[in-house]
Amino acid sequence: MSTNSENPLQQPAAIQQNPWERLNDGKAIFAFVCVLLSYSIYYVDRALVTNIMPRIAGQLDGMQLYSWVFTxxxxxxTCMAPIWGKLSDTYGRRNIFMIMLGSIMTGLILCSFSTSFPMLIVARGIVGFGAGGIQAVTFALIADLFAPADRGKYSGWTTVMVGLAGSLIPVTAGWVTDTFGWRAAFLMPVPLAVIALVLDYFIVPNVCSQTKPKIDYLGSLLLAMATVPLLLAFSWAGSLYKWGTPVNMSLIAFALIMFVVFYKHESRTPHALISPALLKNRPFVTAALVSVGMAFSLLGVMIYVPLFNQGVLGLSTTVHGAIMAPREICGIAAGLIAGWLMSKTKRYKWLLILGPTSSVIVLVLLSYVEPGVSILYLTVLLAAQMAFGGFMPAVNPIAALNGLKPEESGQAAGTLYYFSALGLALAPSLLGSVLNSGFSSALQAKLTPELVASLTTAQNAAIHNPRILLNPAAMKSLESSFSSLGPNGAEVFRQVVDIVRGSMHQGLQDLFLVAAAITFVSVICAISLKELPMAERAIKRGH
Structure with a gap:
């Protein structure tokens, strides 16, 4: 055994063992528990935001900017994902992990103190700055702690944290919002983040490279210059600009040009942000494309089912949280079972096919759901998506990172999450455009000239903003304004609200169908994936 007094996790690559071969089981598992706690912060934040955002948008008059909170x-x-992955290889995974958690915690506090919707959007951007690398570095840490053949069962536990966050947080956040207000809900994860920071500092090993490779700052800038215009083109299409307008097409063309420039730059630089070799690795690229398509199915449900439940069905945030809770519990079970099956069978391709296939079916069925739907049916339908696909966040990194060298884990995980985050960023933009377009078209078709002529300018403006479905105060104000119409005022009010509610429903139906079509691309990619053998642990762990 070497007597080198230096940190064995930072020895030169020529004499370095795989990281998992230098930790005993107890230390590896204890560190893994700390990583899980930190990883859960990301999903706690996501679960509470998607649940309470309709209420916030109603109170801060942010329906026109609703999708921008997520975008x-x-x-x-998306822009930070590969950067964080590269930085974790260079400066240590634990150090970067803690910086990311600190950014998320700061953003949550600023969200709580936001006084306008634009300010809230800025605060969500700060959260995104830190959240960009959480998944990437988490799975890079799992790759450091465990051998490839063992990673499946441990990765499965990440879905437990996702499920716990998704099942407990919506109900808790809904109750806190209904009782104390949405500002208090944003402060819920902060104490957990503080505990996670302390545990990470003392327990998680700081795995990094001894050679300290350079950071490709020019590549980071070029990637941002390619990504941002693309996302803006999709975000603005259907709202500020129509699809196919000069502004829309110019943004897309500029983004594509910058992606080409970025790729050529990466091919020439010795310290590439995203290695061209990774982009030529077919199993990796295929798994990355699966993650892009799956983003549309996951966010199609997470972001827009709350709008259906609260805006179309008129349910409270607490009831909506109760409907979503079984879905996340199913995700916990699915993740554990899938992880166990991967460890036993050393197979993962069939899971990659099952996940997106089940999501396509659920999204198509959601597009046919009517306002009179049974709460039980809706609960079972949403739970089915996670029961047969909740393991995807754990399985997909296994498929992507399998067969790669340990020193490539951070960069590869960052690149994978870049693709995943790109899908997660495009999804609310594109789906939000579909919703806005569907809502506007349906509203125009349902409003008769006679009805429009009977409305005041203020009333007409109010019904073109679906926030009245989500803000009880706005709905009450609109109802009071109809009293000036005399005895028929109450009936006209109910007619107008039904039209707005029906238009929202039509927009959501269109959205679910578009999400299903895009998710189907993931099914095709998963079928075409080449499955590689999963390596066993070569030697006994150290003690």
Whole structure:
């Protein structure tokens, strides 16, 4: 055994063992528990935001900017994902992990103190700055702690944290919002983040490279210059600009040009942000494309089912949280079972096919759901998506990182999450455009000239903003304004609200069908994936 007094996790690559071969089981598992706690912060934040955002949008008059809360978060996260992955290889995974958690915690506090919707969007951007690398560095840490053949069962536990966050947080956040207000809900994860920071500092090993490779700052800038215009083109299409307008097409063309420039730059630089070799690795690229398509199915449910439940069905945030809770519990079970099956069978391709296939079916069925739907049916339908696909966040990194060298884990995980985050950023932008377009078209078709003529300018403006479905105060104000119409005022009010509610429903139906079509691309990619053998642990762990 070497007597080198230096940290064995930072020895030169020529004499370095795989990281998992230098930790005993107890230390590896204890560190893994700390990583899980930190990883859960990301999903706690996501679960509470998607649940309470309709209420916030109603109170801060942010329905026109609704999708931007999610878009700005994922836009910044997308740009930061490969950077965080590279930095974790260079400066140590634990150190970068703690910086990311600190950014998320700061953003949450600023969210709580936001006084306007634009300010909230900025705060969500700060959260996205830190959240960009959480998944990437988490799975890079799992790759450091465990051998490839063992990673499946441990990765499965990440879905437990996702499930716990998804099942407990919506109900808790809904109750806190209904009782104390949405500002208090944003402060819920902060104490957990503080505990996670302390544990990470003392327990998680700081795995990094001894050679300290350079950071490709020019590549980071070029990647941002390619990503941001693309996301803006999708975000603005259907709202500020129509699809196919000069502004829209110019943004897309500029983004494509910058992607080409970025790739050529990466091919020439010895310290590439995203290695061209990774982009030529077919199993890796295929798994990355699966993650892009799956983002549309996951966010199609997470972001827009709350709008259906609260805006179309008129349910409270607490009831909506109760409907979503079984879905996340199913995700916990699915993740554990899938992880166990991967460890036993050393197979993962069939899971990659099952996940997106089940999501396509659920999204198509959601597009046919009517306002009179049974709460039980809706609960079972949403739970089915996670029961047969909740393991995807754990399985996909296994498929992507399998067969790669340990020193490539951070960069590869960052690149994978870049693709995933790109999908997560494009999803609310594109789906939000579909919703806005569907809502506007349906509203125009349902409003008769006679009805429009009977409305005041203020009333007409109010019904073109779906926030009245989500803000009880706005709905009450609109109802009071109809009293000036005399005895028929109450009936006209109910007619107008039904039209707005029906238009929202039509927009959501269109959205679910578009999400299903895009998710189907993931099914095709998963079928075409080449499955590689999963390596066993070569030697006994150290003690």
């Amino acid at each position: 700005i978060n994922m836009l910044i996260a």
